[in-house]
Amino acid sequence: MLLVGSLKRLQSTHLGSMLPSRPPMSELPIMTTGVIREILSNRVFRVELPNGKLVIGHLPGRLAGLAEELASSIRVNLEMTPFDFEKARIVGCADNADG
Numbered sequence: 001m002l003l004v005g006s007l008k009r010l011q012s013t014h015l016g017s018m019l020p021s022r023p024p025m026s027e028l029p030i031m032t033t034g035v036i037r038e039i040l041s042n043r044v045f046r047v048e049l050p051n052g053k054l055v056i057g058h059l060p061g062r063l064a065g066l067a068e069e070l071a072s073s074i075r076v077n078l079e080m081t082p083f084d085f086e087k088a089r090i091v092g093c094a095d096n097a098d099g
Contacts, residue, residue, distance in 0.1 A: 029079040033094045036074050043067055047076065047088060055080070057088045069093065 034047035034057065043064060047057035057078060059067055070076065075094035080087070 027082050029081055029089075032078050032080065032088075033075055034078050034088065036070055036072055036076060038072065039070070045070065045090065047078065047090070049078075053085075055086055055088045057090045059090050063090070063092070066090075066092070 032049060034049050034055070036045045036057070037048050037054065038046035040046060040056070043059040045057045045059075047055055049055060055078075057076065059070075070090075070093075076090045077092045077094050078088040079091050080089075
């Protein structure tokens with residue numbers, strides 16, 4: 001019993017300083033554009049990034065009305081978390097003018 005209590009105190013005091021620090025969860029999203037390549041469902045799309053990588057793009061609920069305007073070959077603005085490069089949030093249509 002005494003050993004378990006001592007181990008818990010040791011973990012809470014000494015091991016906490018030895019663990020690697022995590023980056024803050026409040027990091028800003030990565031903003032980019034992409035081209036819709038495939039419609040998977042009403043609010044989920046396969047989107048090609050400028051580097052050629054395909055990611056899953058989804059519309060948040062507040063932009064569900066935008067789903068009717070999205071089709072293959074439409075450029076969209078995306079937000080990506082620095083922790084997961086397989087998914088992206090579609091935040092709107094991009095300016096389709098080349099430049």
